[in-house]
Amino acid sequence: MLPKIREAELSELAETIADIYCPDGIVLPEVIAERKKISYCYGSYGGAFDGLIEQEHNSFHIFINIQKSPAESPRSRFTFAHELGHYFIDEHRQALLNGKTPSHPSFTNFSSKNLVEVEADYFASSLLLPETRIKRDCHKKKFNFALIEELARKYNTSITATVIKLMTIDKHPIMLVCSIAGKIKWFKFSHDFPYKWLKKPYGTVPKNTLAGVYFKTGEKFDEELPITANDWFENVWDKDVDRSFFEKCIYSDRNQFVLSIIWEE
Numbered sequence: 232m233l234p235k236i237r238e239a240e241l242s243e244l245a246e247t248i249a250d251i252y253c254p255d256g257i258v259l260p261e262v263i264a265e266r267k268k269i270s271y272c273y274g275s276y277g278g279a280f281d282g283l284i285e286q287e288h289n290s291f292h293i294f295i296n297i298q299k300s301p302a303e304s305p306r307s308r309f310t311f312a313h314e315l316g317h318y319f320i321d322e323h324r325q326a327l328l329n330g331k332t333p334s335h336p337s338f339t340n341f342s343s344k345n346l347v348e349v350e351a352d353y354f355a356s357s358l359l360l361p362e363t364r365i366k367r368d369c370h371k372k373k374f375n376f377a378l379i380e381e382l383a384r385k386y387n388t389s390i391t392a393t394v395i396k397l398m399t400i401d402k403h404p405i406m407l408v409c410s411i412a413g414k415i416k417w418f419k420f421s422h423d424f425p426y427k428w429l430k431k432p433y434g435t436v437p438k439n440t441l442a443g444v445y446f447k448t449g450e451k452f453d454e455e456l457p458i459t460a461n462d463w464f465e466n467v468w469d470k471d472v473d474r475s476f477f478e479k480c481i482y483s484d485r486n487q488f489v490l491s492i493i494w495e496e
């Protein structure tokens with residue numbers, strides 16, 4: 232995760248832009264691009280990138296690859312918002328204008344460790360899910376998967392983007408683990424999550440977790456189910472091994488992909 236202070240800066244920047252250009256309801260990246268005179272196009276560009284921003288003679292152009300997901304889907308909306316991040320975040324725009332990074336090919340898979348990409352991802356989730364609106368929607372609501380789904384539906388965002396934003400509004404401590412073909416690909420946690428390290432970071436998914444059961448037996452669970460701290464986390468004190476958490480999985484059989492959302496009861 233980014234330092235808290237940087238998250239706050241990017242969240243405020245994104246929310247200001249959302250409030251200026253899309254003050255009511257859902258945020259539309261196209262509308263923001265048009266108002267800033269940034270041209271854009273949707274096309275099929277193979278596997279080269281999900282999104283790309285280019286600068287020429289101080290004009291910016293955004294390409295969105297619709298080969299993986301159609302225009303206006305949560306994924307392509309996120310990609311578009313991410314590319315807008317490279318325009319609106321001062322340091323990113325300056326790098327484009329100086330020709331330091333002539334173009335920015337980006338992938339919407341949240342696995343990048345490149346700071347510029349992590350910042351643009353965080354900007355994107357904050358643009359599509361503006362903090363004040365989200366806090367209002369969460370007010371006095373119990374944290375559970377139904378709340379995540381409700382917000383994702385309302386703002387037309389993916390579950391991942393929604394959780395990434397929820398992690399930073401201090402609603403509830405959350406950990407997110409992405410596993411592919413039985414191995415942990417990446418994980419993120421909110422600053423207030425009690426554990427910062429997994430049992431086998433970047434190794435095999437622990438077998439006593441819901442994700443572990445899927446990779447071992449193929450069984451999927453629709454609901455969030457209780458697990459214990461000792462199932463997923465490393466450095467658990469003896470007295471806390473049975474500390475109770477929930478895990479809810481999102482599955483993609485085709486990609487052998489599982490996203491585990493983990494939170495404390």
Ligand SMILES: [Zn+2]
Nearest residue numbers: 335337348351
């Ligand atoms: Zn990018």
